[in-house]
Amino acid sequence: MRLFVYSPLSAPARAYLHQQLPAEVEATFRADLAPEDQFPTFQEADVLLGNPPPTWLAAGPSPLLRFWQIDSAGFERYRHLRLPLPVANMGDFFSWPCAETMVGGLLALYRHLAELAVLQAQKKWVGGAYVRNRAGLLRGKRVVVLGAGAIALALRQQLSGFECPVQLLARTNSAAQLRSKDDLLAALPDTDIVINTLPGSAEGFVSAELLAAMRPGSIYASVGRGNTTDEPALIAALQAGHLGGAVLDVTAVEPLPADNPLWTLPNVLLTQHTGGGQALEDENKVDMLLRNLENLRHDQPLENLVDLSRGY
Secondary structure (H helix, E strand, C coil): CEEEECCCCCHHHHHHHHHHCCCCCEEEEHHHCCHHHHHHHHCCCCEEECCCCCHHHHCCCCCCCCEEECCCCCCHHHCCCCCCCCEECCCCCCHHHHHHHHHHHHHHHHHCHHHHHHHHHCCCCCCHHHHHCCCCCCCCCCEEEEECCHHHHHHHHHHHCCCCCEEEECCCCCCCCECCHHHHHHHHHHCCEEEECCCCCCCCCECHHHHHHCCCCCEEEECCCHHHECHHHHHHHHHCCCCCEEEECCCCCCCCCCCCHHHCCCCEEECCCCCCCCCCHHHHHHHHHHHHHHHHHCCCCCCCECCHHHCC
């Protein structure tokens, strides 16, 4: 069995994969190949790990390919593919760290931690009253989470420790309290925090209309996909003081261009698409692949199978 590893695994993760692979599985790493050899080698693989260009699969995969393990939770750019083989993603692997990043960012805004970190770097002591009189609390804030997937559920669980009432928005998920845009618009004037966990298929969902409906001084946070937010409208709402701040793990263009106003707005915290990061991340991706390889070899059900056409 031939495994093609498109993922840019760290050296320790590569060594770990080699140690754990069954003897009959031969791994080839894209990073070891010249650019002109990568696609032909992929076409000879039985199993794929990683997220190659959609064009590699657009015309249909090689007849040899039996299984594809995506190494991310999201896979919106592959929605147009129709493949006659099982495809799996990383499931809820990134949900808890993404949720912690959002909660940490919200705490940093309310408690002015980013501002204090800058003052510390400057060795500048401004006195307690400078921050104390402006500090807010996350405790008890009314939250709407856009989405009802694994990240949304992790957010709801974590925010329960701060006694935050949390409503989820999803059209069909039974865990959601809000089911439509009209439900959301009705809830926004009484909401302190909106957290976006939407997939890229919800392009432009957070529109100028929704941002305008948010309660003045409320906070917007996003750990979904950058294309789901009308970024110019968000910047305008922040510059006008309508919103109290934003925590953004994702942006419309990444890396964020140097001239983008989000860099310099004082009430914006950018976490630079690090939300899902965690120790031994690459090794844990390898573990997911290894479990599914074992299932594949023994005709057992595969973990975290997805429907590419539905986006989840």
